[in-house]
Amino acid sequence: MAKDFLLGVKDRYDVIVIGSGLAGLTGANVMAKQGYSVLLLEHHYQLGGMATWFKRKGGHIFDISLHGFPVGMIKSCRKYWTPEIAESIIPLTGIRFENPQFSLRTTFTREDFTNIITEKFKVPQETVDEFFKTARQMNFYDDQSTTTRQLFERFFPGRSDVVRLLMEPITYANGSTLEDPAITYGIVFSNFMTKGVYTFQGGTDALVSKMKAELEKNGVDIRIRSLVEKIELDQNRQVKAVHVNGKRIECGVVLSNSNIKSTLLELVGEEHLDPEYVEEAKAVRLNNSSCQVYIGLKTGEGFDNCGDLLFHSEHEGFDINAMLSMNVSSRTFSFYYPETRPGSNRWLIVSSTNANYKDWAELSPEDYEREKQKLSESTIECLEKYIPDVRSKIEWLEASTPRTFERYTRHLQGASFGTKFEGLKVSQEMPEHIPGLYHAGSVGIIMSGWLGAVNYGVIVANEMDKYLTPKSSVI
Numbered sequence: 052m053a054k055d056f057l058l059g060v061k062d063r064y065d066v067i068v069i070g071s072g073l074a075g076l077t078g079a080n081v082m083a084k085q086g087y088s089v090l091l092l093e094h095h096y097q098l099g100g101m102a103t104w105f106k107r108k109g110g111h112i113f114d115i116s117l118h119g120f121p122v123g124m125i126k127s128c129r130k131y132w133t134p135e136i137a138e139s140i141i142p143l144t145g146i147r148f149e150n151p152q153f154s155l156r157t158t159f160t161r162e163d164f165t166n167i168i169t170e171k172f173k174v175p176q177e178t179v180d181e182f183f184k185t186a187r188q189m190n191f192y193d194d195q196s197t198t199t200r201q202l203f204e205r206f207f208p209g210r211s212d213v214v215r216l217l218m219e220p221i222t223y224a225n226g227s228t229l230e231d232p233a234i235t236y237g238i239v240f241s242n243f244m245t246k247g248v249y250t251f252q253g254g255t256d257a258l259v260s261k262m263k264a265e266l267e268k269n270g271v272d273i274r275i276r277s278l279v280e281k282i283e284l285d286q287n288r289q290v291k292a293v294h295v296n297g298k299r300i301e302c303g304v305v306l307s308n309s310n311i312k313s314t315l316l317e318l319v320g321e322e323h324l325d326p327e328y329v330e331e332a333k334a335v336r337l338n339n340s341s342c343q344v345y346i347g348l349k350t351g352e353g354f355d356n357c358g359d360l361l362f363h364s365e366h367e368g369f370d371i372n373a374m375l376s377m378n379v380s381s382r383t384f385s386f387y388y389p390e391t392r393p394g395s396n397r398w399l400i401v402s403s404t405n406a407n408y409k410d411w412a413e414l415s416p417e418d419y420e421r422e423k424q425k426l427s428e429s430t431i432e433c434l435e436k437y438i439p440d441v442r443s444k445i446e447w448l449e450a451s452t453p454r455t456f457e458r459y460t461r462h463l464q465g466a467s468f469g470t471k472f473e474g475l476k477v478s479q480e481m482p483e484h485i486p487g488l489y490h491a492g493s494v495g496i497i498m499s500g501w502l503g504a505v506n507y508g509v510i511v512a513n514e515m516d517k518y519l520t521p522k523s524s525v526i
Contacts, residue, residue, distance in 0.1 A: 056276045056296065063301040064090040064272070065519060067293050068308060069279045069318075072100025073501055074491035075308030076262050077131055077508030078515070082306075083269035085516055090302070091271050092295055094278040099259040100308065100460060101467065101493075102501060111347035111447050112392065114255045114385075116403060116467065119143060119224065119248040119360065120501040127505045136251075136261050143248045145358030148219070149437075151367055152212045156358065159220070159247040172213050182206040183244065189237035191497065195472070199236040200229035211368040218369050219362050223383050223403065225499035226338040226468030228371045235472055235496035242502070248360070254392045279309075282318045282488065290487030304487045304515045308508075310463045311335060311470060311478050311490055319485060328484050331477050337408075338468035338496070339375055340453035344402040344430040347447035353398040354438045357386050363433060374405045377422065379429055381405075384437070400441075402430045408453040408464035423450040469493025482514065489515055 065087035068079045075091065076098065083089045097103050104114050122142075129137035146159045155171065157163050161183060168174045185202075199218070207213040214229075217240065221227050224243075227236055251258045266273060274295075281294040282305055292301045307314040315324060315332045324332070348354075364381040366373045374381045387399035404426075414422060427450045434441050453465030462469075475495025481488050491511040493499045498507045 056274055057298050060090065060272065060274065060298070060300060061088070064088045065303045066090070066306060066515065067092065067300065067302040067304075068306045069282075069293070069314075070100060070308030070492070071095075071098040071273075072308045072492060073102050073504040074493075074508035074511075075100070075306065076259075076266065077505045078306045078308070078489075078491055078512045079271050080262070080266055080269060081131055081509055081512035082515060083266065083271045085512075087303075087516075087519065089271045090300065091266065091273045092277040092279055092293070093273070093275050094461060095459060096275050097259075098263055098273070098275070099255060101456075102255050102504075103259060104254060104256040107345075107347065107447050107449070109347060109350070109446050110395075110397060111345075111399065112254060112256055112395075112397075113345045113347070113399060113401060114387075115451070116341065116343055116401070118255075118501060119250055121242040122246040122249055123242060124249055124502045124505065127502060127509070131505065131509055132262065133265055136258065136265075139252050139257070139261075140249050141252045142246070143250055143359040145356065145360070146220075146248065147358040147361040148216065149361060150215065150364040152215060159243065161244040164216075164244065167216070168213060172210070172216075174207065174210070174213060178206055183241070186237040186244070187241040189234045189241070191234065191238075191475075195232045195234060197233040198230055199227065199233050202233040202236065203229070215364075215369040219364070219381075220360075222369075222371065222374060222405065223362070225493075225496050226405065227496055229369075231496060232472050238497050239500070239503075250359075252391065252393065254387075257392070279318060281320075282307075282314075284319070284323055284485065288323060288485060290485060302487075303519050304489060306489045306491060306508075306511060306515065308490075308492050309461065310337075310466070311474055311492065311494055312337070312463055313461070314488075314490060315477075315481070319488070324484060328477075328480075331473075335474045335477055336471040337464050337466040338470055338493075338499075340406050340408045340456055340462075340465040341467040342404045342406045342411075342426060342453070343451045344427050345447070345449045345451070346400040346402070346430075346434070346441075346445055348398045348441075348444045349446040350396070352444040352446075353388075354441065354444075356388070357384070357437050360385055361437065363436075371405075375407045375410075377406070377410045379404050379426065382430065382433065384434065400434065402434070406453055408457070408466070411452045411454050412464075419452075419454070423452065426450050426452075468496070468499055470495060472496055482518070487518065
């Protein structure tokens with residue numbers, strides 16, 4: 052008999068959270084700490100969404116993707132999670148760029164970037180200072196017509212080398228392009244430029260395990276392998292219940308951490324939405340996806356320190372189309388040393404490349420496997436430039452594609468970076484159209500990445516609390 056993953060679930064909760072990405076996890080935790088009954092539903096067997104991990108034989112534990120976040124993550128985790136989680140956040144000090152235009156290392160702080168741009172690229176100090184000031188002052192309510200390309204042309208006309216330095220890491224972080232609104236670049240970039248890039252020591256397995264323990268301590272009912280089929284509304288178009296694994300569970304509010312388009316167009320259904328809002332939702336553009344190559348070395352094998360992140364490119368200048376091409380010319384290596392996961396003695400490398408879903412979606416099974424092997428082989432060839440004998444040390448080699456992300460995260464088109472800018476408005480206005488339905492996740496680039504997801508979960512939890520406050524909490 053198949054296991055019932057909803058065994059013992061209650062008939063009603065104050066809050067039902069669909070999906071366990073960092074926004075969903077944080078929203079669930081905030082609401083539980085405020086005394087609400089919370090049910091967290093995750094279709095996968097693992098929590099974390101894009102912030103998760105997997106294990107392979109030989110003792111290898113891989114974070115599924117490249118990740119780094121601003122120093123603000125420490126404050127958010129201390130306030131909305133636990134001091135223990137916050138204290139495990141450490142800076143990445145070894146960030147490298149290797150491309151035809153320049154080779155350099157940086158701590159990715161404003162001070163270091165300023166020195167590099169003024170001394171190595173010979174840009175006047177006042178220009179650099181004004182650029183950083185402009186980026187820092189950007190906010191969501193600013194003019195949205197100016198593109199990132201126009202921003203760079205204003206400060207660094209004709210300087211493709213400077214643009215590459217400033218743009219490439221952010222593109223890997225959230226899928227930004229030069230044609231996106233400048234505010235989506237400026238806000239994210241200035242967040243990183245305070246004190247550099249940080250990560251979680253111990254890996255995402257340790258992070259999510261600590262988060263799960265905190266959720267359970269606060270009374271959240273966590274259910275894995277629980278696929279939501281429908282969000283039920285009452286006659287007034289208010290949230291009433293969720294249908295999951297064939298079971299109906301009533302609730303006061305729903306927080307969807309699922310893709311915004313699938314939330315509205317599939318779980319709610321177009322027939323329950325105003326035509327204008329349906330068109331807005333359909334018009335939201337999904338961001339691009341990514342590929343990864345996971346490399347685990349044999350027991351006892353390692354390599355000299357190569358830095359923490361290495362942005363490698365063979366292309367002349369910053370070119371988003373080249374970065375998305377299956378003929379890979381740009382990739383980011385994330386190096387994991389034993390100290391990355393205290394107690395481990397393994398060296399790992401994860402290579403990440405931005406990708407177009409459509410390039411992988413229609414391949415035959417044979418062509419798909421062939422392209423994955425080609426991706427793995429080209430990654431090793433590239434990596435040999437930095438670790439000359441790495442091929443002989445490899446014990447585990449595996450590749451993921453946009454199809455992999457689509458399968459395991461259920462993100463439409465495997466969208467690793469959520470939606471383009473217009474997605475944020477549709478997300479924020481959801482409860483105006485469907486009272487009691489809220490959304491948090493990677494939308495609009497501004498709310499992308501680990502810190503954006505955590506903070507969006509907090510923002511939406513506060514809105515749900517206001518909605519539920521007049522009502523009695525279920526005991």
